[in-house]
Amino acid sequence: MSDSLVGHLSTGIKINTVVTGIAAEAAEESATGLVTKFDVENLNFNYGNFQALRNLNVNIPSRRITAIIGPSGSGKTTFLRLLNRMSDMTLGSWHTGEILLDGIDIFSPDLNVVALRRRVGMVFQKPNPFPKTIYENIAYGPRMHGTHKKKAEMDELVEHCLKQAALWDEVKDSLHKSALALSGGQQQRLCIARAISVEPEVILMDEPASALDPISTIKIEELMIELRRKYTIVIVTHNMQQAARASDYTMVFVMSPSRAGEIVEFGKTHDIFTNPQHEKTEQYITGRFG
Numbered sequence: 001m002s003d004s005l006v007g008h009l010s011t012g013i014k015i016n017t018v019v020t021g022i023a024a025e026a027a028e029e030s031a032t033g034l035v036t037k038f039d040v041e042n043l044n045f046n047y048g049n050f051q052a053l054r055n056l057n058v059n060i061p062s063r064r065i066t067a068i069i070g071p072s073g074s075g076k077t078t079f080l081r082l083l084n085r086m087s088d089m090t091l092g093s094w095h096t097g098e099i100l101l102d103g104i105d106i107f108s109p110d111l112n113v114v115a116l117r118r119r120v121g122m123v124f125q126k127p128n129p130f131p132k133t134i135y136e137n138i139a140y141g142p143r144m145h146g147t148h149k150k151k152a153e154m155d156e157l158v159e160h161c162l163k164q165a166a167l168w169d170e171v172k173d174s175l176h177k178s179a180l181a182l183s184g185g186q187q188q189r190l191c192i193a194r195a196i197s198v199e200p201e202v203i204l205m206d207e208p209a210s211a212l213d214p215i216s217t218i219k220i221e222e223l224m225i226e227l228r229r230k231y232t233i234v235i236v237t238h239n240m241q242q243a244a245r246a247s248d249y250t251m252v253f254v255m256s257p258s259r260a261g262e263i264v265e266f267g268k269t270h271d272i273f274t275n276p277q278h279e280k281t282e283q284y285i286t287g288r289f290g
């Protein structure tokens with residue numbers, strides 16, 4: 001955990017990012033010990049006639065944080081939304097290829113999409129608590145799914161989720177006050193607590209800290225690192241420092257000449273930031289495009 005190094009690329013450019021913490025820890029782990037959560041095979045995705053993603057092939061490891069980085073418009077959010085079929089909501093969109101979750105095709109006609117989204121939760125860029133109390137924000141999902149029926153069980157679950165989201169101490173005396181009265185950073189941690197309340201296996205995060213101040217951002221990153229042994233986390237971020245600090249693996253998207261998003265490189269975050277294999281990765285992380 002204490003490993004700390006600054007990357008120098010083959011060109012001699014110094015990457016202005018310190019690769020520490022979990023990225024350094026992941027660099028030590030052997031790829032053979034990893035279990036795959038998602039297998040993405042020959043995935044293409046279109047919004048009508050526009051091809052937004054082309055020929056994606058990647059395995060996302062279980063119980064690790066995978067960061068998705070890349071220039072604006074390269075398809076990062078589109079890809080993230082495919083992982084729990086939020087993409088179904090866009091009329092006129094279609095895909096070819098497969099995404100397997102624990103070996104099961106998520107696009108199978110037999111698959112229950114509500115059950116999929118329970119397994120694969122999502123936290124959005126802008127905190128979006130329900131206009132209800134803090135307690136009700138957490139209790140809503142479990143109640144919908146019919147779990148934790150007794151009040152004592154629900155109380156315990158609410159406390160557990162808020163503790164996991166590192167929010168309990170700040171809100172334990174105001175559980176029945178409106179969630180909208182919380183700060184932006186607290187609201188985002190509440191949204192993470194809400195996502196956890198239905199016991200997902202995966203949490204997708206779309207720039208979860210981009211609307212937050214630096215202290216709240218660090219709290220969200222610490223929280224992700226805390227949660228990663230239990231959940232598979234996939235996060236889209238524009239923040240290179242954040243990807244380097246708070247992810248184990250990094251996936252780099254770029255845009256082809258026709259503007260379709262492609263994965264140019266995927267690997268351990270430590271390797272991507274210190275020894276990128278592709279010129280476009282190097283250009284992107286050193287700020288020369290995107």
Ligand SMILES: Nc1ncnc2c1ncn2[C@@H]1O[C@H](COP(=O)(O)OP(=O)(O)OP(=O)(O)O)[C@@H](O)[C@H]1O
Nearest residue numbers: 047050052070071072073074075076077078079090
């Ligand atoms: N609902 C939609 N209908 C049509 N085109 C869309 C839709 N959503 C996204 N696109 C297009 O798909 C491409 C990829 O968009 P996407 O939002 O996935 O990129 P991104 O890498 O997440 O971008 P950013 O970093 O700016 O958030 C872009 O060209 C975008 O204009």
